[in-house]
Amino acid sequence: MDTMTAQDHAEKARTPAERTTATIVPVILSGGSGTRLWPMSRASYPKQLWPLLSDNSLLQETALRARRFSTAAPVIVCNEEHRFLIAEQLREAGVTSPRILLEPVGRNSAPAIAAAALLVAETDPGAILWLMAADAAMLKPDALSAALQSAVGGAERGMVVTFGMKPTRPETGYGYIEVGAALPDVEGAFRVKAFREKPDAAQAEEFLKAGDYLWNSGMFMFRADTLIREMEEHAPDVMTGVREAYAARRGDLFFERLGAEEFRQVPDISIDYAVAERSSNVAVVPADLGWSDVGSWDALWDISPKDADGNVAIGDVLIEDTKNCYVRSEKYLTAVAGVEDLVVVATDDAVFVTHRDRAQDVKKIVERLKKEKRPEAATHNRCYRPWGFYESLIQNDRFQVKRIVVQPGEKLSLQKHFHRAEHWVVVGGVALVTRDDDKVLVRENESIYLPLGCIHRMENPGKIPLTLIEVQTGSYLGEDDIVRIEDTYNRS
DSSP states (O other): OOOOOHHHHHHHHSOHHHHOSSOEEEEEEEOOOOGGGTTTOBTTBOGGGSOSSSSSOHHHHHHHHHHHHOOSOOEEEEEGGGHHHHHHHHHHTTOOSOEEEEESSOOOHHHHHHHHHHHHHTTOTTOEEEEEETTOEESOGGGHHHHHHHHHHHHHTTOEEEEEEOOSSOOSSSOEEEEEEEOTTSTTOEEEEEEEOOOOHHHHHHHHHHSOEEEEEEEEEEEHHHHHHHHHHHOHHHHHHHHHHHHTOEEETTEEEOOHHHHHTSOOOOHIIIIITTOSOEEEEEEOOOEEOOOSHHHHHHHSOOOTTSOEEESSEEEESOBSOEEEESSSOEEEESOBSEEEEEOSSOEEEEEGGGGGGHHHHHHHHHHTTOGGGTOOSEEEETTEEEEEEEEOSSEEEEEEEEOTTOBOOEEEOSSEEEEEEEEESOEEEEETTEEEEEOTTOEEEEOTTOOEEEEOOSSSOEEEEEEEEESOOOTTOOEEEEOTTOOO
16 A cells, blocks of 8 residues: 655655755766777777667766756766767767866876866855766666665765665675665665775675675765865875866866876875775665676676577677677677677777686787787777767878768868878868868869878868768878877867
């Protein structure tokens, strides 16, 4: 029998943001390279930018989830290299007016969070920051409302609140939270008894059997002024450095750049080590959200929809007499037959095959690629730029052929080269080309030659993407042979 009144049901239906007078500001951290999902995730285009579980990227899913429970514009903290990619993905997802803070270098989560807290505290020190990583998955978002309500209650009382995920297996890849006594004035929240490092298999089994250990999700809630106060008490050197970097920030288009020299001096430390493990003012909200950090191909197989034989097949894939495999192809036909428990991932420039139980060994492959200074360690064949992207089709010692796509209204920098000439053939759309003192409109099936040393620029004045084939010839064809004279995107 339902004993709740209509008023009770109405109250339950309200979102956490509607139940509190404080503003809830989503803070999304989008750093890291996600090399455990190589060859798809690389430093130039990491896992949070890929659509691994739906048509949206992990970043877009995170931002849309945040918008569901908060009306405040999100704060995104990311590195400079990904700034235009992130801004474009948020625009495509319909996330309006994000505030994007740029880190000159990666300094782990504590400095990034401190900078976001300073940004929000300038106008609303009592705002509640909802901190989350851009690259985690949540398969049960409907269960988030109750957990957020408990976390808001703790944050309003000046606590640092973390979200602990109920473990479903003896996982050795996650840190754990030991749950303490219940908070008497916040339903669903508990004191944190201890944080535990990633355990070995035997310890993970013990944690699972004990029942009072949760996976550490890295998702937090706290007031902006609470976080600043806790940082000043437990990590004063970090807070001092971040304050200096924040004071030296400057606007750049629709981004805010932290002071580069100042931020480089800030200690590299996570929020767990800087605050959560040092403070006595930390609470945890247990939750069953279908959460995963998507930290390996095996983890991605575990949370992906499967066929009757336990296979996950994505892209142009053929499977025959195969069980419990994850097979993904980003370009070419990939056929797998007569195998079990494998991960097979094919991109346009690399193929990775491993047993699912050895998925973490991909880190060893990436380290070898780095040691051999191979570009596949960090960059894809397709390279994204603020104006669009390019990809290499053919490469030799003295010539290279590329496909270049420029989005409507965008333009490349005004530039010149010391070692190469270029020939552009338009195969789709219209290009407005600057060549020294001339401006030339180049249409589909037309071409233009840019001799060595000439000052040139390409822009798309049309309504559809501009696609062209570029043929480079010369003694050196590296991307660093670009002298930018003028650039719309403030690149050096």
